[in-house]
Amino acid sequence: MNDIEEISNALLNFRNERDWKQFHNPKDLAIAISIEAGELLEAFLWKPAEDAKKDKIEEELADIFSFAFLLAHEKGLNVKQIILNKIERNREKYPVEKAKGTAKKYNEL
Amino acid sequence: MNDIEEISNALLNFRNERDWKQFHNPKDLAIAISIEAGELLEAFLWKPAEDAKKDKIEEELADIFSFAFLLAHEKGLNVKQIILNKIERNREKYPVEKAKGTAKKYNEL
Amino acid sequence: MNDIEEISNALLNFRNERDWKQFHNPKDLAIAISIEAGELLEAFLWKPAEDAKKDKIEEELADIFSFAFLLAHEKGLNVKQIILNKIERNREKYPVEKAKGTAKKYNEL
Amino acid sequence: MNDIEEISNALLNFRNERDWKQFHNPKDLAIAISIEAGELLEAFLWKPAEDAKKDKIEEELADIFSFAFLLAHEKGLNVKQIILNKIERNREKYPVEKAKGTAKKYNEL
Numbered sequence: 254m255n256d257i258e259e260i261s262n263a264l265l266n267f268r269n270e271r272d273w274k275q276f277h278n279p280k281d282l283a284i285a286i287s288i289e290a291g292e293l294l295e296a297f298l299w300k301p302a303e304d305a306k307k308d309k310i311e312e313e314l315a316d317i318f319s320f321a322f323l324l325a326h327e328k329g330l331n332v333k334q335i336i337l338n339k340i341e342r343n344r345e346k347y348p349v350e351k352a353k354g355t356a357k358k359y360n361e362l
Numbered sequence: 363m364n365d366i367e368e369i370s371n372a373l374l375n376f377r378n379e380r381d382w383k384q385f386h387n388p389k390d391l392a393i394a395i396s397i398e399a400g401e402l403l404e405a406f407l408w409k410p411a412e413d414a415k416k417d418k419i420e421e422e423l424a425d426i427f428s429f430a431f432l433l434a435h436e437k438g439l440n441v442k443q444i445i446l447n448k449i450e451r452n453r454e455k456y457p458v459e460k461a462k463g464t465a466k467k468y469n470e471l
Numbered sequence: 472m473n474d475i476e477e478i479s480n481a482l483l484n485f486r487n488e489r490d491w492k493q494f495h496n497p498k499d500l501a502i503a504i505s506i507e508a509g510e511l512l513e514a515f516l517w518k519p520a521e522d523a524k525k526d527k528i529e530e531e532l533a534d535i536f537s538f539a540f541l542l543a544h545e546k547g548l549n550v551k552q553i554i555l556n557k558i559e560r561n562r563e564k565y566p567v568e569k570a571k572g573t574a575k576k577y578n579e580l
Numbered sequence: 581m582n583d584i585e586e587i588s589n590a591l592l593n594f595r596n597e598r599d600w601k602q603f604h605n606p607k608d609l610a611i612a613i614s615i616e617a618g619e620l621l622e623a624f625l626w627k628p629a630e631d632a633k634k635d636k637i638e639e640e641l642a643d644i645f646s647f648a649f650l651l652a653h654e655k656g657l658n659v660k661q662i663i664l665n666k667i668e669r670n671r672e673k674y675p676v677e678k679a680k681g682t683a684k685k686y687n688e689l
Contacts, residue, residue: 255365260446294615324423328419336373340372340373340376397513404506406502465627508614
């Protein structure tokens with residue numbers, strides 16, 4: 254069993270023991286990701302990046318990943334595949350010769 | 363090589379070819395996750411969950427995962443481990459006998 | 472007519488002409504605020520605050536305010552009053568002698 | 581003094597008494613708005629809109645407005661004017677005859 258299957262199984266077990274599938278419709282899972290993304294930002298508010306507490310980042314990042322894996326599961330998406338696909342599309346939007354060393358968006362390159 | 367290493371390597375290769383590490387400080391990566399989480403929400407705005415377009419969900423979820431993996435990499439966090447640790451902590455906050463079938467937060471159980 | 476009434480009326484007229492009240496339930500309005508907050512963050516991504524474009528900030532801030540005023544209207548909340556009330560509560564959470572010059576959260580003061 | 585001036589003055593007084601202007605650069609104020617938008621979403625998570633608690637909505641909406649007014653102040657933006665301007669632009673993007681009764685985005689009309 255690979256890593257991602259192992260993570261998904263652990264998350265699904267935890268959820269099923271608590272009978273929480275009923276709450277996990279895709280819209281609420283997307284809302285949950287946004288909430289956790291906001292809590293991650295809290296680690297960095299009013300301070301430079303290096304002053305953020307690592308354990309807070311770790312905790313909120315774990316929550317973001319958890320809801321993202323659950324949403325991928327609900328929608329039948331293969332996480333590795335969708336990321337590799339997106340990288341391929343980004344290769345076209347951000348060709349190395351244009352995008353190297355600049356943070357501009359593809360439509361401004 | 364397991365899934366998560368493979369994904370991280372693909373993301374880092376894409377980034378390093380473009381010399382983008384200089385922009386990827388943890389604070390901006392956390393901001394990027396929030397932006398993408400907002401774009402994911404757009405798929406669901408003003409409509410029931412089942413009307414959201416799957417390819418939009420797939421695309422935005424891929425972006426959220428990508429920045430989350432990059433932030434985990436920057437902070438030296440093992441993604442599988444931090445999720446499994448969080449599940450353990452959640453077992454204590456949400457014991458099955460109290461949390462089963464309810465969406466209440468742990469401090470309201 | 473004061474400023475806030477004038478703004479709310481303009482927003483409600485615009486909405487009613489388009490028959491959009493049906494979409495503006497509080498949950499979706501809250502989602503819309505988060506989406507626009509993410510778009511505002513885009514103005515600042517990968518760059519220092521002073522490099523963000525003012526017209527982008529203006530546009531996204533206008534959207535955040537618009538959905539926030541619409542949500543306040545739906546819930547029958549008086550915007551001036553809830554802000555002044557919150558300032559009063561914050562006076563207790565952040566007494567000047569403890570909070571002066573520090574960005575700590577009230578539970579860390 | 582109109583409503584918006586009164587609100588802004590109250591927020592600025594509160595801030596200046598605590599010497600917090602130093603933390604309120606536009607990038608962090610935008611981050612603060614996103615964090616509060618996430619907290620507002622918490623009121624609606626895993627439940628229908630009508631089950632959200634009004635006092636939670638009130639509290640988080642007050643925070644969103646507060647940071648939005650502070651950001652507008654930092655950037656020298658007139659809140660009433662930017663909203664009325666945005667409504668004008670939206671009249672062109674969403675003409676009544678095309679947009680009436682549909683939640684489609686302008687680029688799909």
